[in-house]
Amino acid sequence: ALATEDKHHNRRGLVQGGVLMTFADRSCGMTARFVSGKPTLATVQLDTHFVEAGKIGEVLVSKPHVVRATRSLIFITTEVTVDKRCIAMASGVFKILKNEG
Template identity: 35%
Template sequence: MSTPPAGFSPFPNQGPFLEHVGPIFVKEDSADAGDDLVLGIQTEERHANHRGTVQGGLLSTFADFALGRAIEADAEDGKDRATVSLTVDFLKPARPGDWIESRTRVDRVGSTLSFADCSLCVDGKEIVRARAVWVVAS
């Protein structure tokens, strides 16, 4: 695994699945008030599909994780939430060796539903656009 860019460290408590496909990194201080949460993943050959590009399932997983962490940070209520709907548009392929960063925007955190958008970028170019609805788990 390559070293992430300066200013990134492993995201804590990712869970076994993301530790298996990741790890996911977080830009230090990006979760501070007023700053967007920026996450990253270093892709490798093990993330490739038969065409030699990064598997869409990995990109979807990364977008889902980024959306959930952004909603969680925005809500600041400690409630458990789960994905209800995830729409993913694949705009350009990623290749093994690419560093992918997420940029999220939370539209609304309600008492039961939350809505957010996410872009995944390589070298500042958007490769994936995702939108999610999350529900407060009971």
């Protein structure tokens, strides 16, 4: 979850789209890391659909769902919601990287 603050606003006073995208990317990426058991992954693709505006002060919630996991790629979708309102939808592909060092 992410409690939105004034620093997250755009020029219209609503939650900035980049904040929504970053939140979706981080929550899906953390899920991919947990599912894979690997420490290092990279976002290969992230598709985002903005459904409704989020208001400053609202708490955003992301509930990622693993669609498929292979040895090298993990496919995940999520909805970013406020209560029962869908604010954004995102789907991403995450690549498991070889440990460096």
